[in-house]
Amino acid sequence: MNKQYLLQIADFWKTRILLTAVELEILPLLQSPSTASNIARAKDLDTGATERLLDALVALEILHKTDNDYEITHHFKKELGDGVHSIIGMLRHRLHLWNSWSMLSEIVRSGKCYYELKGSYDERGENLVDFIRAMAASGVNIAEETLIALDLEAFGGVGDVDSVLDIGGGPAIFAIEFCKALPGIRMVILDRPGVKEIAAEFLENSPYKDEISFIDGDVLTVDNADVIGETGDKKFDIVFASNLIHSMSPDEVRELLRRMARWANPGGQIVLKDFYLEDNRTHPSRSALFDINMLTNTPEGKSYTWSEVETMMNYLVNENGGKVVKKTSHVYLSDGFSGIIVADLNG
Numbered sequence: 643m644n645k646q647y648l649l650q651i652a653d654f655w656k657t658r659i660l661l662t663a664v665e666l667e668i669l670p671l672l673q674s675p676s677t678a679s680n681i682a683r684a685k686d687l688d689t690g691a692t693e694r695l696l697d698a699l700v701a702l703e704i705l706h707k708t709d710n711d712y713e714i715t716h717h718f719k720k721e722l723g724d725g726v727h728s729i730i731g732m733l734r735h736r737l738h739l740w741n742s743w744s745m746l747s748e749i750v751r752s753g754k755c756y757y758e759l760k761g762s763y764d765e766r767g768e769n770l771v772d773f774i775r776a777m778a779a780s781g782v783n784i785a786e787e788t789l790i791a792l793d794l795e796a797f798g799g800v801g802d803v804d805s806v807l808d809i810g811g812g813p814a815i816f817a818i819e820f821c822k823a824l825p826g827i828r829m830v831i832l833d834r835p836g837v838k839e840i841a842a843e844f845l846e847n848s849p850y851k852d853e854i855s856f857i858d859g860d861v862l863t864v865d866n867a868d869v870i871g872e873t874g875d876k877k878f879d880i881v882f883a884s885n886l887i888h889s890m891s892p893d894e895v896r897e898l899l900r901r902m903a904r905w906a907n908p909g910g911q912i913v914l915k916d917f918y919l920e921d922n923r924t925h926p927s928r929s930a931l932f933d934i935n936m937l938t939n940t941p942e943g944k945s946y947t948w949s950e951v952e953t954m955m956n957y958l959v960n961e962n963g964g965k966v967v968k969k970t971s972h973v974y975l976s977d978g979f980s981g982i983i984v985a986d987l988n989g
């Protein structure tokens with residue numbers, strides 16, 4: 643480690659150049675060749691400053707330049723365009739995070755998150771579309787691997803899993819993967835109102851679009867009957883939640899787990915995917931950094947340690963005071979910081 647390491651950590655120029663291109667919405671205009679003055683005119687920008695920004699994007703090899711024409715390089719056209727391969731939603735989400743993270747010193751001084759400092763507690767607000775699109779962009783990289791790690795065959799044979807509930811299923815990327823792995827299952831997503839309309843864009847061309855149903859609601863307050871039916875006859879073999887607990891307080895996670903257990907069939911599984919920490923709370927480093935994202939953007943969310951979550955699971959008791967969880971196990975995924983905890987429930 644030397645001073646280069648520290649200076650590299652403090653290097654933000656590339657990030658801000660790309661995020662500014664996203665914020666000014668000039669990338670769609672660069673899907674085909676355009677001059678700086680055309681771009682500046684279309685977006686009401688200063689021509690000289692626009693030209694310098696575009697030159698910097700060429701220097702970053704995001705654009706190429708021929709005479710006075712700029713265009714996105716062919717490597718990035720799909721990623722910076724529309725459609726399912728686009729990462730524009732993720733970049734816009736990062737732009738919102740840039741704004742909240744810029745308050746980090748004040749957040750550490752006060753212990754209040756960005757939204758509390760602003761006087762509004764909705765961590766997603768008007769950014770919901772960007773947020774869900776961002777989750778789609780990250781979900782496609784890890785959903786298949788998550789299901790392989792879950793080892794559905796080992797769970798008792800594919801035939802034994804008839805139903806899956808995905809809580810906070812967002813853009814339906816994991817639900818699509820469950821449908822692929824377990825043909826014919828009853829697949830239900832429970833997420834907040836407004837999300838299923840955004841998920842529709844990822845389901846539009848999916849063969850599973852009619853197999854996935856949605857329940858609009860807040861997992862912590864929704865009626866049991868809306869999830870498992872009046873008589874409780876629609877419980878699920880797997881109750882799954884990915885990247886949900888990190889936005890919740892420990893009390894909320896306990897309530898979530900109680901509900902997950904209530905909605906699972908005896909002998910079924912509760913599965914929580916998230917960015918987990920070892921007990922020292924500093925490793926893996928990505929989970930430790932993600933913890934700052936939650937400090938910044940949620941009132942009480944955080945990166946949880948494996949043992950915090952597994953302890954909560956093992957304390958779950960049913961109405962008669964009996965133990966709900968037979969055993970828990972956990973595994974890191976290949977990125978080295980995402981992981982899943984599986985709780986096998988008593989029969």
Ligand SMILES: C[S@@+](CC[C@H](N)C(=O)[O-])C[C@H]1O[C@@H](n2cnc3c(N)ncnc32)[C@H](O)[C@@H]1O
Nearest residue numbers: 777781810811812833834859860861862884885
């Ligand atoms: C970080 S995203 C994760 C999306 C997806 N599960 C994934 O891993 O890519 C969290 C999701 O949980 C949903 N969510 C957060 N709190 C919720 C709550 N209290 N009730 C229902 N859904 C919630 C959000 O709307 C969002 O879709």
